[in-house]
Amino acid sequence: MLRSRPSLRDPPQSTAVSHGVRSDVGGAFYGRRMDGGTRMTTRERTAVVQRTVDGLRVVLDGVTQDVEHGGFAAAVSALEVDRPRWVWDTMDVYPRLLQAGVRVARSWDLRLARGLLRRAAGTPGGIAALPADGWDDSAAGRDDGALSFDFGELLDAQREFDRQIAEVAASARPGALRLLITAESAGALAAAEMHHAGLPWRRDVHEQLLEGLLGPRVPVDRRPSALERLAGDIRVALGAPALNPDSPADLARALRSAGIEVDSTRAQELSRIDHPVVEPLLEYKRLARLHQANGWHWLDTWIADGRFRPDYIVSGVVTGRWATRNSGAMQLPKQIRSAVVADPGWKLVVADAAQLEPRVLAGLAQDRAMAEAGRGRDLYAGIVASGAVATRAAAKVGMLGALYGATSGEGGRLVPRLARRFPQALALVERAAKEGERGGTVATLLGRETPPVSDRQRAVDREAAVFEADERVLRQARSLSRDRGRFTRNFVVQGTAAEWALCWIADLRRRLWELAEGSFTERPHLVYFLHDEVIVHAPAGSAVAVADAVTEAARDAGRLLFADFPIDFPLDVSVVDHYDEAA
DNA sequence: CCCAAAGGCCAC
DNA sequence: AAACGTGGCCTTTGGG
Structure with missing residues (x-):
């Protein structure tokens, strides 16, 4: 965490409330008063889903209902009229619900929240100190290797939820953490829904x-x-x-x-x-x-019934970006995007955030000069207009150089020019890099923290610290330190950009649902997400409304994270039949 | 036989 | 000599 930065405040739900952002993201989870450290006010309803020996148990506001597996979808559907926040392991239960035609509005994903709270800035550390158990993601790498947990045991969802709520409430910035968890949980709903619907793909x-x-x-x-x-x-x-x-x-x-x-x-x-x-x-x-x-x-492996259904791994990347498993869905080459074709009578609404990371940096650093450069449209053109560099290409290379920690080449040369014009923004990434170089951790706006320095690096550091240490070891220690500096430098921006994107798609999926009637796949729906880009599959008649919804969701994501700081998040939006026709 | 590393290339 | 971040996934290669 860049603790020295005074502008890094808690951006709680009150941010959303004051801007009228209706949200399945932060929502009014326990009410905004909680962030002031006072007391709960508007308590949201929660429905905790617990596996039992032969079925599932739903606890809604203390009222318990046991259902067999076969009756689960109907039970959820009936309870959903009250729009509770579903507290569950999304990937364990939601795919089946979608199969049964049940879509829910809100959730709290216990597995994702566990992962976030294990390593979040400003928490008391109770969850971080827990031994690994079934709530930990077995897919994620763990350095201790063995698990003390017996997987035959039934996981106690209510107990874990209580623990997580307590950890959040006792943290330095409960509003931010709650937003992070609910945004990521909404992402998990979207991920399951995108897998369910699939990206339309023409095998022929x-x-x-x-x-x-x-x-x-x-x-x-x-x-x-x-x-x-x-x-x-x-x-x-x-x-x-x-x-x-x-x-x-x-x-x-x-x-x-x-x-x-x-x-x-x-x-x-x-x-x-x-x-x-x-x-x-x-x-x-x-x-x-x-x-x-x-x-x-x-094609044989991944395309069935005219759909590509990747397995998204929400928060699969250390920065909070998503990954996918096996299909290579996040590396679809431009070469084959012509095979992504809307169904007859439908359109693809393709939208990507323009220069997302520099804009996020401007917001993080509260750099008004950089925000001004990005006002309206192309931020790189704005940088040229500011006089910092001569061409758009130079602005881009220099900016990326600043975000990645370039020290040589064209990028490295241009960074100082940007630093003169945008000192606040550049100082933020410099501080993040310094913190990493000295072995510290940094965090995103909402509190996702980097892992600590690896055991290997620590060992090299120890070896390098002794009197008359080997020159080779000293070099290696310096190199590892620089590597970590570039990692932490990029982490704050890439990770906060991932948070913006989560808020964006969370708000978007709510808007899309409200645009039409019918089942999930009859309404406009998300079919693809790639870091700063979405594809919505939409009935042709709704495409314009969808394009508006995508744009408004981007604006609201910016407000949710950066409140009234005047940074724009413009999109390139295209309504097309083929993905490769998108601008 | 399995597995991990290396080399390479795709995405943002 | 390395040098600009995060990943996934393919093939080859060589070791156990």
Whole structure:
């Protein structure tokens, strides 16, 4: 946490309330008075879902109802009329509810909250000190290895919820943490819903694209004809008849034998070389990647019933960004996005936040000059207009250099120019970097904290601290320290941007639900989320209203996090039939 | 046989 | 010599 920064205040629900943001995100969870450290006022209804030996137990305001698995969806549906906050493990129960046609408005995800509270800034540390148990995410890496928990045991949801509420209430900034947990919980609902609905995917379009570029489909152990032909050209050009172009080691040897000096076989390096092998080799790499990552095998594995259903991992990244499992859904190459096609009579509303991270930095640092540069539209153009740098490209490279900690190259050169014009913003990332370099932790706006320095780094530090330490060890310690500085520097911005995005999609899913009637997949609904970008699948007639909803949700996410600080979050919004037509 | 590391490339 | 952040996933390679 950048504790020295006076502007880092608790942005509690009162922020939302004062701006009239109706929210499934922070909501009025325990009322805003709680943030003043006084007392609960408008207590929200909660429905705690507990697994039992043969079914599920729902406790709504102290009233217990036991249901068998088969009756669960009906019970939830009946209780949902009161719009309680569902306290549960979303991934454990919500997919089944969606299958049964039941959608809920609000939740508190016990598993995600556990993960956040284990490592959140300003908590008393009671949850951090707990031994790992079934509420901890088994997928997440743990350094202690063994679990003391017996997985046959039934987890006590009410007890865990009580513990979490107490931890939040006793924290330094309960409003911020509550917002973080409810936003992330809303994200979990959205993730399950996006998996349920699926991204519309035209197998025939994808297959046509593959056949056009690679040739007819071949068995898995064979190269498609286009790759076979290119491999032949490469072997001839290098005079290496047995070369396997898929092997970097083999390729590097062949290149050197042909008198081409390279440090690697990366496309970027090869493209700078003047030799007949370069063209077929680069083409081979491009097509081989397509074949391996998004070829027929991927199609067979991931596309069913005209839908792509990735498994989203909410908070799968240390910064709070999402990940996905196995499908590569967060690396869909531009090359194949033409296969994402709206259903007949429907549209894709594609929206991405423009220069999200610099804007988040401006808000975090309360840097009015940078906020002014981003007023209206393109923040990089605004930086040019400010006179800091000459071109938009320079503004972008310099800004990213500042966010990533560039010290050399064009980015490194431009950072000082930005620092002169935007001292507050640049000082914030510098402080974050310094804190990391000296082995500390930093936190996002809402309190997500970096992990502590690794045991390995600590060991190197100890080794480097002794009198007349080995020069190699000293170098390694310095290098690790710098690495951590770049990590903490980027963490505050990337992590807060992830929080903005959570608030955005949480508010958006509420707005989309209220735009129409009918079942979840009959209404406009989210089908894809990628860090700072969403796709909504919407009946054509509602597309304009959806575009407005997406824009308004972005505005409200900004207010939720940054209150009345005047930083804009403009979007690029496109209404299209094919994903690749989006601006 | 399994597994992890290395090299590479895709996304933001 | 390294040098600009967060990831996923593929193939090759070499060790147990």
